[in-house]
Amino acid sequence: MKIDPIHQFNIEPIITLGQIGKHTIAITNSTVYMFVAVGIIGLLMLASGRQLIPGRMQSIAEISYEFVASTIRSTAGPEGMKFFPLIFSLFMFICISNLVGIVPYTFTVSSHIIVTAALALLVFFTVLIYGVYKNGLKFFSIFMPKGVPGYILPLVMFIEILSFLLRPVSHSVRLFANMLAGHIALKVFAGFVGMLGVSLGAIGWIGGVMPLALTVALTALELLVAFLQAYVFAILTCIYLNDAIHPGH
Amino acid sequence: MARGFQLSSELIAGVVVGAAIGWGFDKLLSTSPFGLIVFFLLGFVAGVVNVVRSARMTPGNR
Numbered sequence: 410m411k412i413d414p415i416h417q418f419n420i421e422p423i424i425t426l427g428q429i430g431k432h433t434i435a436i437t438n439s440t441v442y443m444f445v446a447v448g449i450i451g452l453l454m455l456a457s458g459r460q461l462i463p464g465r466m467q468s469i470a471e472i473s474y475e476f477v478a479s480t481i482r483s484t485a486g487p488e489g490m491k492f493f494p495l496i497f498s499l500f501m502f503i504c505i506s507n508l509v510g511i512v513p514y515t516f517t518v519s520s521h522i523i524v525t526a527a528l529a530l531l532v533f534f535t536v537l538i539y540g541v542y543k544n545g546l547k548f549f550s551i552f553m554p555k556g557v558p559g560y561i562l563p564l565v566m567f568i569e570i571l572s573f574l575l576r577p578v579s580h581s582v583r584l585f586a587n588m589l590a591g592h593i594a595l596k597v598f599a600g601f602v603g604m605l606g607v608s609l610g611a612i613g614w615i616g617g618v619m620p621l622a623l624t625v626a627l628t629a630l631e632l633l634v635a636f637l638q639a640y641v642f643a644i645l646t647c648i649y650l651n652d653a654i655h656p657g658h
Numbered sequence: 659m660a661r662g663f664q665l666s667s668e669l670i671a672g673v674v675v676g677a678a679i680g681w682g683f684d685k686l687l688s689t690s691p692f693g694l695i696v697f698f699l700l701g702f703v704a705g706v707v708n709v710v711r712s713a714r715m716t717p718g719n720r
Contacts, residue, residue, distance in 0.1 A: 587664075
């Protein structure tokens with residue numbers, strides 16, 4: 410039995426639309442799962458009804474609204490609610506696509522760094538452009554921490570600028586690495602079941618219970634990680650936006 | 659594991675980006691290897707700053 414834990418991340422074109430330059434433009438499995446995630450979110454938000462006593466679907470929709478709204482209010486203040494649509498979309502997209510990815514035989518959109526990097530760069534440029542638009546040059550005072558003696562200020566400023574530039578990198582790598590490593594670990598442990606059974610026969614199949622149990626436990630962990638990473642992405646977006654809204658804090 | 663990734667990604671991002679900037683700096687101004695050395699260390703420092711910050715403010719610690 411051959412096990413390739415990386416195979417699940419392959420991108421395969423399903424419908425080829427044409428070419429721009431030498432680059433093929435195609436609807437891939439990644440695109441399809443992005444549409445699936447957006448479709449689920451749309452269904453959850455639009456088809457859940459507006460009763461006074463909420464049903465199950467409406468409860469989920471309302472809880473997710475309240476959750477994101479309270480996260481924004483507590484980290485970026487009431488002014489942060491201006492960015493509610495952005496943060497809510499990011500949170501729901503990442504959360505749903507991660508959760509869809511846990512279902513066996515599906516593709517995890519956020520396990521590709523290009524997807525997470527695009528989302529992180531979107532946040533980075535939103536912070537930068539909004540910060541400069543709202544505060545003008547005062548925005549750059551976030552690079553000058555207060556109470557630093559003058560002779561060391563250039564060095565500190567340089568480190569602050571560098572750490573600002575690092576944000577999109579760590580923001581995207583965190584989500585991508587978590588999803589990638591989780592899915593590889595899951596695949597490897599699930600593969601042990603088959604490998605034991607094939608190589609050792611009956612004893613192997615009995616021994617395979619242990620990796621199987623571990624796979625079940627890891628799936629539960631992945632469920633937590635899928636939600637937690639979406640939450641971390643959203644809360645970091647709020648923290649970064651807080652810099653743009655109130656620089657000098 | 660999630661938390662470990664969170665903090666290590668900060669540090670790795672710092673070192674990698676610092677080294678990349680340093681390498682680009684050297685390439686443009688042909689000051690090799692001083693740009694790489696300086697920016698690598700600065701990137702490391704910025705990475706550590708980010709690790710400390712994210713350890714202080716992300717939800718896992720509250």
